[in-house]
Amino acid sequence: MIGNIPYRIDIFSSISGVEFDNAFKARIIQDIGNIKDINIISYEDLLKNKKASNRKKDKEALSWLKTYGKNNRDI
Numbered sequence: 001m002i003g004n005i006p007y008r009i010d011i012f013s014s015i016s017g018v019e020f021d022n023a024f025k026a027r028i029i030q031d032i033g034n035i036k037d038i039n040i041i042s043y044e045d046l047l048k049n050k051k052a053s054n055r056k057k058d059k060e061a062l063s064w065l066k067t068y069g070k071n072n073r074d075i
Contacts, residue, residue: 017052018045043070 002009014020018041026042041049043065050062 015049015053017048 002011015023023041023045024039026045028040028042030038030040032038047062047065050058050065
């Protein structure tokens with residue numbers, strides 16, 4: 001983890017339900033402010049990860065993402 005909530009960044013070397021090679025190919029590359037070329041997990045792979053994690057907070061996040069997440073630019 002880098003930083004503090006709400007500006008914390010979590011860096012993972014692996015996550016449940018997603019293979020790195022596939023996730024890396026499907027990633028989204030985004031510029032945010034002056035920071036260029038940020039690699040972000042795809043929406044589809046994020047859903048796979050939340051489903052595979054099977055924790056209460058991931059189930060809640062999965063439900064929210066399926067309802068609001070795909071086209072919500074305010075996330």
